[in-house]
Amino acid sequence: MNNPENNIKTQTYSYEEAVAGATAYFKNDELAANVWVNKYALKDSAGNIYESSPDQMHRRLASEIARVESKYSNSYSFDDIYEVLKDFKYIVPQGGPMTGIGNNYQIASLSNCFVIGNKGVADSYGGVMKIDEEQVQLMKRRGGVGHDLSHIRPKGSPVMNSALTSTGIVPFMERYSNSTREVAQDGRRGALMLSVSIKHPDAEGFIDAKMDGTKVTGANVSVKIDDDFMKAVKNNTPYEQQYPIDSKDPVFKKDTDAKKLWDKIIHNAWKSAEPGILFWDTVINESIPDCYADLGFKTVSTNPCGEIPLCPYDSCRLLAINLFSYVQNPFTPEAKFDMPLFKRHTEMAQRIMDDIVDLEIEKIDAIIKKITDDPEVLEVKSTELNLWKKIKQKCIEGRRTGVGITAEGDMLAALNLRYGTDEALNFSAKVHKNLALSAYRSSVEMAKDRGAFPIYDSIREEKNPMINRLKDADPALYADMVKYGRRNIALLTIAPTGTTSIMTQTTSGIEPVFMVSYKRRKKVNPNDKNSRVDFVDEVGDAWEEYNVFHHNFKTWLEINGYDLAEVAAMSQEELNPIIEKSPYYKATANDVDWVNKVKMQGAIQKWVDHSISVTVNVPNDCTEEMVSKIYLTGWESGCKGITVYRDGSRSGVLVSNDEKKKEEESISFTETQAPKRPKSLDAEIVKFNNNAEKWIAIVGLYEGRPYEIFTGRAEDSFSILSHVEKGWVIRNRTDDGRARYDFQYEDKDGYKTTIEGLSRTFNQEYWNYAKLISGVLRHGMPIAFVVDMVSNLHLSEESLNTWKNGVVRALKKYVADGTKVSGQTCPGCNEEEGLVFKEGCITCESCGYSKCG
Known part of the structure; x- marks a missing residue:
């Protein structure tokens, strides 16, 4: 293994060489190859590529993790670690760890998720700007960031400056969103979660902020909903909002129609898949770190995908266990889940995650040193310097980890279980219970050898519901935990695993397969006798259609004796009967019954101490009443958060190749709804x-x-x-x-x-x-x-x-006169809604200000 730490690894590869090497590694899966090269291959700041295969990456990761292991007793060797990492088969460090471990060419954090924000500070403009700067500083080091806006005073509140009254939450949403869009992270935009309590008087404005499609485009938004609000919705009674939201003596209170506000949330989610919902009382009541709230671990928001609720300045690193790989004899009558191997690897995954905490502290030290050595004056760099010192402190105090899974959908299919059935739900819950017990056992064993996280206190945790479930399931584990402590304050999560699942070539997180198959088209020369023309587009180009299959559906086809090339060339009518024979039939994202999907999430959530990122997919004709039932069921089932995606409510999603409609009504990768261009x-x-x-x-x-x-x-x-x-x-x-x-x-x-x-x-x-x-x-x-x-x-x-x-x-001259200008205030009078387009110019209807060109 060439080690960049020693400046030995100097061979570089062109982009084409790296893609070619990765494509061979992934057995001609070009999507997986490109994802790996673009996001995870070892690079320096100039873009030079030092790896041409994920195997080199896995050796890099194993070398560094083994280096940390060697500091402790009962350590894993390089070979032990490499064996579980290689081929993305068992344990897969996600995102920041995959990119940053062993990379001394770039100074970046290994953390995937951060939350920022100090209570009582950010309600001033100075505080707002400080949070803005902290957000940017984290994003430039690849971190996804979340923060809560509930501390900002509501619109119309008096302020002690020339504005006289507060603008409320919404303008600050746009500020933070724009900052996200400005930050490039190795070719990708930053990720931001903005949240607000339903108790805040500006909650309705927050809920509506993204509805015109042009504002807050750089952030996910979620509403923190408490049990009192949900009860008010069910009973159709008023709900009291106030500011400050947690004060026993608020300066402002108002009654609101809970059902009306709920219906607005539902309508917006139905229409645009946002806002998401965080069932905040469930989050807090179940949270083990909140047993230490008075020591700085009070949860205030989540990371951008919602799977890691965090206190200010804490962070988390993610790792996924590939569930599909534990199925022996997949897709056969002899299929079984290798639980002993899974439990052993889960204990190992938790150890690896704790090693990554040590590696992260090293990375933070390098970041702090770089900031300290930078020539800027302290006044300029003090915010960034203090930010990383706070993050380091939380990292040391809590040693938080994020062990999760991917390939739940493929695991169930390989066991001949149909996702969404009670049998599949019960088996998944069993797997996650064993995962939790094994991970916690590993953390307790590490506490014996390495010491507990510094603020561990069994008395603080004795009434926590998650701790008591572990106690009931394994009293000996709990007794050892009380005696020796635990290495990590919280351990488990389930992330979306988007790019991870592309490289494992499996379903994502706990989700079912999105589609079993879909159609793609490749451009062909109609004069080539070997080509088949299935479609001619609006500009006259000829295309051949072919079927693309979910990776493990191809595994099922091969095990069941089908010829892949023949099936790929089949018409939809020929393909449908084959899909119906498979365990993926009626088990796709849009097929799975939403009630069982939400109940499954709730059952698994009981064994996940952080949260679960999950989307309930519903068909386009799903009603708003149905979306409301989904959210209510999520609350009643013990989910911590939930998002609903109605098919077609957002663009950019893969399109099914179920029975074709008329050509002008059907959309796929190369089709268009644009009017056909005349000559x-x-x-x-x-x-x-x-x-x-x-x-x-x-x-x-x-x-x-x-x-x-x-x-x-x-x-x-x-x-x-x-x-x-x-x-x-x-x-x-x-x-x-x-x-x-x-x-x-x-x-x-x-x-x-x-x-x-x-x-x-x-x-x-x-x-x-x-x-x-x-x-x-x-x-x-x-x-x-x-x-x-x-x-x-x-x-x-x-x-x-x-x-x-x-x-x-x-283009401005073609905008209809009187059209409102979005996202701008008038420079002349500061009116928020006075600017309109008029004869190609921007004119203020309030003060007459005008700007052309």
């Missing part, structure tokens, strides 16, 4: 400056509305258009069959002149951005939203930003 479009020319250069935008119009946009320098082949105002964009084809967009106009003498190939007349990067904007225009996004989207593009080069401003100017 010729009316077009207008808008002139703008890109830095000191003269540029031109050609806007193609469909029924008077922008449909596509082309841009280029007026000095290039567009120069002739400097004196043209209108014309037509005509879609033709080149000799090799590719699309070409020509511009035609009529001169003053009545002659028609054509400029060929607009797409070839300017820099490729501008063309790519213009294609993206055109795609949004074609699919009907309101022009005002397109203007807002383009305005908020964060581009790396200044020339691109000035070009962006020109595109905005070109």
